[in-house]
Amino acid sequence: MTAEHLIRPISDQEFPAFYAVNEHAFNAVHPTKPELAHARAVLELDRSLAAFDGPDMVGTAAALSFQLSVPGGAAAVAGVTAVSVLPSHRRRGILSGLMHRQLADIRDRGEAIAALFATEAGIYGRYGYGRDGRARPHDPARGGRHRARGRDARPGSARERTPAAHHRPAGGQG
Numbered sequence: 474m475t476a477e478h479l480i481r482p483i484s485d486q487e488f489p490a491f492y493a494v495n496e497h498a499f500n501a502v503h504p505t506k507p508e509l510a511h512a513r514a515v516l517e518l519d520r521s522l523a524a525f526d527g528p529d530m531v532g533t534a535a536a537l538s539f540q541l542s543v544p545g546g547a548a549a550v551a552g553v554t555a556v557s558v559l560p561s562h563r564r565r566g567i568l569s570g571l572m573h574r575q576l577a578d579i580r581d582r583g584e585a586i587a588a589l590f591a592t593e594a595g596i597y598g599r600y601g602y603g604r605d606g607r608a609r610p611h612d613p614a615r616g617g618r619h620r621a622r623g624r625d626a627r628p629g630s631a632r633e634r635t636p637a638a639h640h641r642p643a644g645g646q647g
Contacts, residue, residue: 478524478531478567480574488513490530491523491555498533498557499592520551522575524558524567532558534571536579541586551579553589572600 483491492512496504504512516535524532537552553575558567579587591597594604 477565478526478570480522480524480532480570482519483521483523483530485513485518487523487530488516488518491516491521491533494523494530494559495533495555495557498559516555520578521555522571522578524562524571526562531562532567532571534575536575536587539588541588548586549582549584550586550588551575551582551584553587556589568596569600572597576600 489509492504492509496502515537517537520536520538522534523530533555534553534557535555537554539550539552540547541550556568556571558571576587587602589597589602591602594602
């Protein structure tokens with residue numbers, strides 16, 4: 474909670490407002506019903522946070538539960554997502570309140586890693602986030618040792634193959 478803004482997880486009934494705040498903050502268009510249904514299916518309500526100005530939702534943050542392959546096994550990771558504050562409510566400490574609460578929740582769950590792909594990476598350093606390594610531009614057309622192999626797949630056949638590839642240990646571990 475900030476001095477003026479309540480921060481708490483959302484209910485299922487509040488999900489459309491949560492999604493709308495995030496879309497508005499990023500200047501996006503209104504989603505189609507299938508897009509909204511997909512987003513709701515993915516969101517873990519107990520890992521959602523919303524900031525309120527009175528009855529109005531004005532900021533959002535969420536985390537998705539992931540496993541990251543590490544030497545010797547896997548580590549639980551919080552995939553930080555949907556971090557936003559409405560333009561009308563920026564520079565009031567709402568983002569800081571959301572981030573501090575979220576990081577406390579992640580710590581309390583026993584997760585040692587919180588990861589995000591930031592649209593404005595400079596914002597998140599003050600909360601302890603940093604780059605995971607040096608950025609290396611890669612041009613697949615130029616070849617090199619990082620060549621990716623792939624093939625087109627119909628959605629049905631991709632769904633059949635994906636679990637096996639997803640659960641295979643990374644880097645020959647296992």
